[in-house]
Amino acid sequence: MAKEASVTPWEVKGNIDYDRLVKEFGVSRIDENLLKRIKKQAGTLHHMLRRNIFFAHRDLKWILDEYDKGNRFFLYTGRAPSGHVHLGHLVPWMFTKWLQDVYGVELWFQFPDEEKFLFKESMTLADTEHFTRENAYDVIALGFDPKKTHFLIDTKHAGVMYKEALKVAKKITFSTAKAAFGFRPEQNIGAIFYTAMQAVPAFLPSVLAGKKIPCLIPHAIDQDPHFRVSRDVITKIGHYKPASIQCRFLPGLGGMSTDGKMSASEAETAVYTTDSPETVRKKIMKYAFSGGQATVEEHRKKGGNPDVDVSYQWLTFFEEDDRKLKKIYDDYSSGKMLTGELKQILVDKLNSFLKEHQKKREKAKDKYEDFIFKEP
Amino acid sequence: MAKEASVTPWEVKGNIDYDRLVKEFGVSRIDENLLKRIKKQAGTLHHMLRRNIFFAHRDLKWILDEYDKGNRFFLYTGRAPSGHVHLGHLVPWMFTKWLQDVYGVELWFQFPDEEKFLFKESMTLADTEHFTRENAYDVIALGFDPKKTHFLIDTKHAGVMYKEALKVAKKITFSTAKAAFGFRPEQNIGAIFYTAMQAVPAFLPSVLAGKKIPCLIPHAIDQDPHFRVSRDVITKIGHYKPASIQCRFLPGLGGMSTDGKMSASEAETAVYTTDSPETVRKKIMKYAFSGGQATVEEHRKKGGNPDVDVSYQWLTFFEEDDRKLKKIYDDYSSGKMLTGELKQILVDKLNSFLKEHQKKREKAKDKYEDFIFKEP
Numbered sequence: 001m002a003k004e005a006s007v008t009p010w011e012v013k014g015n016i017d018y019d020r021l022v023k024e025f026g027v028s029r030i031d032e033n034l035l036k037r038i039k040k041q042a043g044t045l046h047h048m049l050r051r052n053i054f055f056a057h058r059d060l061k062w063i064l065d066e067y068d069k070g071n072r073f074f075l076y077t078g079r080a081p082s083g084h085v086h087l088g089h090l091v092p093w094m095f096t097k098w099l100q101d102v103y104g105v106e107l108w109f110q111f112p113d114e115e116k117f118l119f120k121e122s123m124t125l126a127d128t129e130h131f132t133r134e135n136a137y138d139v140i141a142l143g144f145d146p147k148k149t150h151f152l153i154d155t156k157h158a159g160v161m162y163k164e165a166l167k168v169a170k171k172i173t174f175s176t177a178k179a180a181f182g183f184r185p186e187q188n189i190g191a192i193f194y195t196a197m198q199a200v201p202a203f204l205p206s207v208l209a210g211k212k213i214p215c216l217i218p219h220a221i222d223q224d225p226h227f228r229v230s231r232d233v234i235t236k237i238g239h240y241k242p243a244s245i246q247c248r249f250l251p252g253l254g255g256m257s258t259d260g261k262m263s264a265s266e267a268e269t270a271v272y273t274t275d276s277p278e279t280v281r282k283k284i285m286k287y288a289f290s291g292g293q294a295t296v297e298e299h300r301k302k303g304g305n306p307d308v309d310v311s312y313q314w315l316t317f318f319e320e321d322d323r324k325l326k327k328i329y330d331d332y333s334s335g336k337m338l339t340g341e342l343k344q345i346l347v348d349k350l351n352s353f354l355k356e357h358q359k360k361r362e363k364a365k366d367k368y369e370d371f372i373f374k375e376p
Numbered sequence: 377m378a379k380e381a382s383v384t385p386w387e388v389k390g391n392i393d394y395d396r397l398v399k400e401f402g403v404s405r406i407d408e409n410l411l412k413r414i415k416k417q418a419g420t421l422h423h424m425l426r427r428n429i430f431f432a433h434r435d436l437k438w439i440l441d442e443y444d445k446g447n448r449f450f451l452y453t454g455r456a457p458s459g460h461v462h463l464g465h466l467v468p469w470m471f472t473k474w475l476q477d478v479y480g481v482e483l484w485f486q487f488p489d490e491e492k493f494l495f496k497e498s499m500t501l502a503d504t505e506h507f508t509r510e511n512a513y514d515v516i517a518l519g520f521d522p523k524k525t526h527f528l529i530d531t532k533h534a535g536v537m538y539k540e541a542l543k544v545a546k547k548i549t550f551s552t553a554k555a556a557f558g559f560r561p562e563q564n565i566g567a568i569f570y571t572a573m574q575a576v577p578a579f580l581p582s583v584l585a586g587k588k589i590p591c592l593i594p595h596a597i598d599q600d601p602h603f604r605v606s607r608d609v610i611t612k613i614g615h616y617k618p619a620s621i622q623c624r625f626l627p628g629l630g631g632m633s634t635d636g637k638m639s640a641s642e643a644e645t646a647v648y649t650t651d652s653p654e655t656v657r658k659k660i661m662k663y664a665f666s667g668g669q670a671t672v673e674e675h676r677k678k679g680g681n682p683d684v685d686v687s688y689q690w691l692t693f694f695e696e697d698d699r700k701l702k703k704i705y706d707d708y709s710s711g712k713m714l715t716g717e718l719k720q721i722l723v724d725k726l727n728s729f730l731k732e733h734q735k736k737r738e739k740a741k742d743k744y745e746d747f748i749f750k751e752p
Binding site: 114117118125154155156157158159161162163165166167169170171172173174175177178183184185186187188189190191192193195196 | 543571
C-alpha cells in the first residue's frame with residue numbers, strides 16, 4: 001500500500017506526486033526552452049536535466065538572462081549534518097558540481113549544523129560537529145574547485161551569519177513560519193528561528209562583496225518551503241531574490257510507493273558512500289524493489305516494469321550514457337533482461353563509482369581546511 | 377489617574393505594585409538576615425540595599441553560601457542598546473560596580489544589540505551598533521575594572537554565543553516563551569528566539585573556564601521573565617542555576633503613578649547622562665512631580681509628601697548619605713523645606729554627579745576596546 005505522501009524539510013514519506021508538489025509549492029516546470037538555453041550556455045546538458053530529475057525551478061530564466069548579460073550567479077547548496085551521506089544526498093551535489101564546472105562559478109556550501117540538533121531530540125552538537133566533517137569529506141570528494149568553493153558552518157560562522165539572519169528573522173512572523181513548516185506549540189524556539197539561518201548563504205556573498213550577485217540554489221524539492229518563506233524577505237533587505245532549481249528524490253530501496261526519498265536513518269533502504277562493495281551488492285540484491293515478474297518464465301513472456309524497478313530508477317540517476325540506459329530499459333521491458341541481471345548492472349555501476357569516491361574521500365581529509373570559509 | 381500597571385521586558389507602565397510583582401514573578405524579598413550577611417562579607421552595605429531599592433532576589437542565599445565556601449561568583453548584567461542612557465539605566469550598573477568592588481569579582485556585561493532591532497520596527501542594526509558604543513561609554517565611565525569586566529556584544533560575539541544559545545533554545549518551547557512574554561502570532565521569529573541569547577552570559581564564563589561558576593545577575597525587575605524561563609534550562613545543560621537580585625525602577629519625572637519606570641523614549645520624563653547642567657535644572661524644575669502643597673502657606677502648614685515627590689525619590693537613589701537624606705525627609709514633611717528648595721538639592725546633586733560622569737565618559741572613548749571580550 002502506498003503511504004500518504006508528505007513532503008516537508010523535516011520529513012518525506014509516501015508516494016510522491018511531483019505534479020501536485022509543483023502546484024502546491026508554486027514552483028515552475030523546467031521546459032524545453034530553458035533546457036535549450038542551458039545547453040547553449042553550458043555546451044552540454046547534464047543527464048539529470050535531460051531526464052527531468054532536476055525538473056522544477058524558480059526564476060531560472062532570470063539567472064540565465066543575467067548570465068547572458070555578463071552578470072554571473074553564484075551557487076548555494078548545503079547539507080544538514082546528522083548521519084552518514086547516502087547516494088540520495090549526492091544527487092543535487094553532483095549536479096551542482098557540474099554547474100560549477102560548466103558555468104565557472106563560486107559555490108557556497110552550507111552545513112547548518114544546528115538544524116538536526118534543534119529538530120531531533122537525541123542529536124547533540126557533538127554529533128552534528130562530527131558529521132559535519134564526515135559529510136564534508138563526501139562533498140570534497142565530488143571534486144569541487146577549492147578556490148571557488150566556500151563551506152559555511154552555522155555554529156562556526158555565526159560571527160558573520162547571525163547578524164544577517166536577524167535581518168531575515170525580523171521580517172518573518174511566527175504565523176508565516178507556522179504556515180510554511182507546520183510548527184506546533186511544543187516546537188522549540190531555536191527550530192522556529194532556524195529558517196533565518198538557512199536563508200543567509202543566499203545573500204551573504206553579496207554582503208561580503210558589497211554588491212548584488214544573483215544566487216542559484218540547486219536543492220531537492222523538500223527544501224523549497226525555506227526559500228518560499230525567505231525569497232521575498234531577501235529582496236526586502238536589499239538583495240536579489242534567489243533563484244532555485246529542484247530535483248526529485250532518489251527513491252529508497254523499498255521502492256517509490258513506500259520510500260519516496262532515501263532515508264539516512266533506515267540503513268536497509270539506503271546505500272552509504274562508505275559501504276563496501278559486498279554491502280552494496282547485498283543491499284541491492286536483497287532489498288531493491290523489483291519491477292520483474294514472479295517467475296523467470298513469466299518475466300521472459302511479459303517483461304519487467306522499469307518504471308517501478310528501483311535498480312532501473314537508480315540507473316537513471318547514475319548511468320550517464322543515454323544509449324546504455326535505453327538498451328537496459330528495452331531489454332528489461334521485453335523480458336530479455338532478468339531482475340538479477342539488472343541488479344548486477346547497478347551493483348557494478350555503483351561499486352565502480354564508490355571505489356573512486358572512497359579514494360577521493362580519503363584524500364579529502366587533508367583538504368578540509370582549504371574549503372572552510374575564512375572570515376575577512 | 378494611575379494607569380494600569382504592566383511590567384514586561386518590553387514595556388513598563390503605570391503605578392507599580394512591587395508586592396504584587398514579587399508574588400507574580402515568584403521572586404523573594406531580601407530580608408534582614410541576607411542584608412546582615414552581605415554586610416559581613418562586604419564590610420559595608422550599599423545604600424540601594426539599605427533603602428530596599430534592590431529589594432528582591434532569587435537564590436541569593438546560595439550565592440553568599442558559596443562565597444563563604446570560597447566559591448566565587450561572577451556578575452552578569454547588561455544593556456539593550458536603543459537610545460541614550462538615562463539615570464534609570466545607571467541604577468543597576470552602579471550597584472553592580474559596588475558588588476564588583478567589594479567582592480572583587482568578574483563582570484560580564486552584555487549588549488544584546490539585536491533585541492531592540494527585533495522588537496522595534498523602526499530600529500536598524502546600524503542604530504543599535506551606534507548606541508552600543510555610546511552606551512558602553514556610560515558603563516565604562518562608572519569605573520568598572522577593565523581587567524575584570526568583559527563586554528559581550530551579541531552580533532559581534534555570535535561566534536561564541538550562538539552555539540550556546542542553541543542549547544538553551546532547544547529546551548524552551550514556543551508555548552513557554554509565549555506564556556512568559558505574551559508573544560502574538562505576528563511576532564517575528566527573531567524576537568521569539570532572542571531570550572536564548574539573553575541567557576548565554578549566565579553560563580558562558582563556565583563554558584570558557586571548563587568548570588561551573590556561580591552567576592549573580594543584578595537587574596531591574598522587568599527583566600525577570602527572561603531568567604524565569606532560562607534558569608531551569610541552564611541547569612539542564614550542565615550549569616549552575618543563575619541567582620539574581622532585582623531593583624525597583626527609578627520613576628520618571630512625571631511621578632510614580634504614571635511613569636513607573638523612566639522611559640528613554642520620552643525625553644521629558646528622563647534625565648540623560650549627556651544632559652547639560654542647564655537642561656537638568658530645567659527638566660527637574662519644570663517636570664519633576666511634586667509632593668508639595670498648592671501654596672507656600674499651605675506647604676508651611678501641612679508639609680510636603682516625600683513619598684510621592686519625585687525629587688525626593690530620586691535622592692533616595694543618588695544621595696548616599698543617610699543622615700542628609702533623613703534631614704531632607706523631615707524638613708520636607710514638616711514644611712520647613714519648600715519644593716523649590718528640594719528640587720535645587722536634587723539639581724545640585726545630579727549636576728555634580730554628571731559633571732564627573734561626563735568627564736569620565738569622554739575618557740572612556742579611548743578605553744572601549746579594552747573592555748570588549750576577546751574570543752580565545
